[in-house]
């Protein structure tokens with residue numbers, strides 16, 4: 001079976017959200033243990049990942065050092081996060097596979113995602129990136145022209161433009177690598193946003209695409225049987241944060257559409273994950289599971305997590321004895 005695993009920011013930062021290299025490497029290493037379990041079961045695996053904390057931190061470094069070295073645009077920062085996170089995934093996934101006696105090839109692909117130049121997301125920033133700050137520290141940055149948003153108990157966070165993903169441009173390369181037996185890391189941070197000119201050329205634009213929405217596009221493009229959206233909660237929850245909170249387990253498309261339309265899932269966090277699940281399943285994808293990182297392997301069978309299904313559901317075993325193709 002072909003599985004696309006989308007890793008959230010919590011899989012790439014420390015428990016307190018720390019984004020030191022050590023914390024990131026430790027978190028990614030833990031995540032790769034779970035991914036390796038899926039690979040070892042014989043599935044074809046594509047990994048995509050977020051970059052919100054990392055790309056926000058790079059942007060701050062650029063701005064602070066602008067009087068010393070030339071700053072680079074936000075799309076370059078996004079490309080840089082694909083490099084550092086991709087390289088760390090390569091190291092740690094290869095090690096996790098070797099522990100299981102598997103010498104599987106892993107590749108990380110610099111990936112561009114096509115967006116529309118006139119996407120309304122450019123006019124209204126919605127994508128939270130970087131660190132959280134208390135309001136008194138965010139205020140001077142807002143006065144300086146940045147857009148920040150109250151993100152609840154963790155504090156305020158900068159928001160940037162986030163256009164809709166239309167197409168992952170490296171899909172053909174990804175197919176080639178999958179056919180050659182690689183585990184592939186692709187479209188990190190939702191992919192580097194690019195727009196197409198009338199002459200057919202493309203160029204980067206300053207934005208950060210939601211990685212869950214790109215995951216839905218990518219999962220459909222590669223014909224994934226299952227899309228797993230791994231985060232820090234085991235389920236999408238109804239009436240989240242209230243005494244009536246209750247997990248969503250197995251639902252059909254129409255039921256989940258109803259919950260989403262009723263505003264059950266917060267924008268910038270669970271909202272895009274549910275939207276990605278709905279889009280994937282609507283396009284004929286078999287199953288999307290939203291669950292915690294350490295439940296990835298169990299989630300393939302639909303036994304854990306929030307499972308959104310259409311009407312053509314794959315049968316998957318996590319203990320498939322078939323060895324991966326080399």
Ligand SMILES: Nc1ncnc2c1ncn2[C@@H]1O[C@H](COP(=O)(O)OP(=O)(O)O)[C@@H](O)[C@H]1O
Nearest residue numbers: 008009010231232236237240264265266269270
């Ligand atoms: N209805 C909901 N059900 C579950 N979690 C929710 C809901 N609304 C908001 N959340 C929040 O969404 C968070 C996961 O989203 P996010 O932090 O963006 O994940 P990631 O960085 O892993 O992609 C959870 O930690 C939870 O606090």
Ligand SMILES: NC(=O)OP(=O)(O)O
Nearest residue numbers: 009050051052189211
């Ligand atoms: N690009 C993106 O969606 O990153 P996060 O998942 O870290 O927010």
